[in-house]
Amino acid sequence: MNRLQFYFKAQTAHGLHSPSIYALYCELLNPFLNGQLTYDHLVEELKKHHSDGSVIEKSSEFDPAQMTLNDVILIQRPYRNETFWNSLKSHHSVIQTVDLYDLGLVFFKPICPKQNFYLRKM
Known part of the structure; x- marks a missing residue:
């Protein structure tokens, strides 16, 4: 998917039906997208928000079945390997x-319904 296709598919906080993703977007993701948070600050804040699990940065393929339930995986430039990203979703x-x-960002929380969110800055 190219950036223009992504832009038309992505949404902002309006219309998000997941309270946890809405809060994550408002508190961390939108400030990150607007340049108010650096990547390192985003990772640190995610670690604070998800203290019951691990925040793991991945740059290559991995087996999602080996992750624990509360892990959050960060993948920089997921469209570099679009086939893996789509299979992961x-x-x-x-x-x-x-x-x-x-x-x-990839979440393994079993209490949530299966969803894929495409988000852009407000």
Whole structure:
């Protein structure tokens, strides 16, 4: 997917039906997209928000079945390997994904419905 296709598919906080993703977007993701947070600050804040699990940065393919339930995976430039990114989103152990085009977040929380979010800055 190219950036223009992503832009038309992505949304802002309006219309988000997941309270946890809405809060994450308002508190961290939108400030990150607007340049108010650096990548390192985003990672640190995610670690604070997800203290019951690990925040893991991945740059290559991995087996999602080996992740624990509260892990959050960060993948920089997920469209570099679009085939893997798409297979990851459809994997049965992946519950939610957040696609920011240049950064992908993968969640394994079993209490949430399976959803893929495409988000852009407000």
